[in-house]
Amino acid sequence: MQGQSAFRTIVFAGLICGVLDALSAVVVSGYFGAGPMRVFQGIASGLLGRSAFQGGASTALLGLILHFVVATGAAAVYYFASRQFPILIDQALACGIAFGVAVHLFMTFVVIPMSAIGRRPFVLQSFVAFLVVSMVVIGPSIAFSIRRLSKTPRAAHQSANQSPKQR
Numbered sequence: 001m002q003g004q005s006a007f008r009t010i011v012f013a014g015l016i017c018g019v020l021d022a023l024s025a026v027v028v029s030g031y032f033g034a035g036p037m038r039v040f041q042g043i044a045s046g047l048l049g050r051s052a053f054q055g056g057a058s059t060a061l062l063g064l065i066l067h068f069v070v071a072t073g074a075a076a077v078y079y080f081a082s083r084q085f086p087i088l089i090d091q092a093l094a095c096g097i098a099f100g101v102a103v104h105l106f107m108t109f110v111v112i113p114m115s116a117i118g119r120r121p122f123v124l125q126s127f128v129a130f131l132v133v134s135m136v137v138i139g140p141s142i143a144f145s146i147r148r149l150s151k152t153p154r155a156a157h158q159s160a161n162q163s164p165k166q167r
């Protein structure tokens with residue numbers, strides 16, 4: 001039963017984060033001149049390289065799927081970390097913002113350079129714009145979703161230590 005609850009919580013947090021981040025990415029990228037198709041083809045290019053931009057809707061769809069895989073992976077990391085560090089649940093806003101920063105830095109400086117995209121020029125304006133999205137959307141959406149949907153270690157511990165009358 002615990003595993004099903006964890007799975008549902010992670011998937012739901014990944015979906016919430018994925019939807020909000022996808023919308024944010026489309027808006028921010030639109031500001032920089034890229035349309036929605038190009039945003040998701042750009043994500044697919046992490047797997048396919050430059051050919052993703054010639055793949056039309058099919059590579060954009062692949063990029064959208066990969067986007068949700070990454071969001072769900074980030075939610076899983078936060079969920080399992082929160083089992084060991086209840087402060088991630090108790091202080092969801094501050095920890096969510098910090099987690100958003102960590103996710104952005106990890107994606108920018110580890111994942112993307114190791115992908116088929118490879119190293120790309122550092123552009124401060126877009127780095128900061130997507131950092132803000134990570135701090136406002138990605139981290140907090142995961143932190144608050146997980147806080148709302150999961151039994152925290154502290155809550156489970158307190159419940160186990162209460163007498164039947166106190167429950």
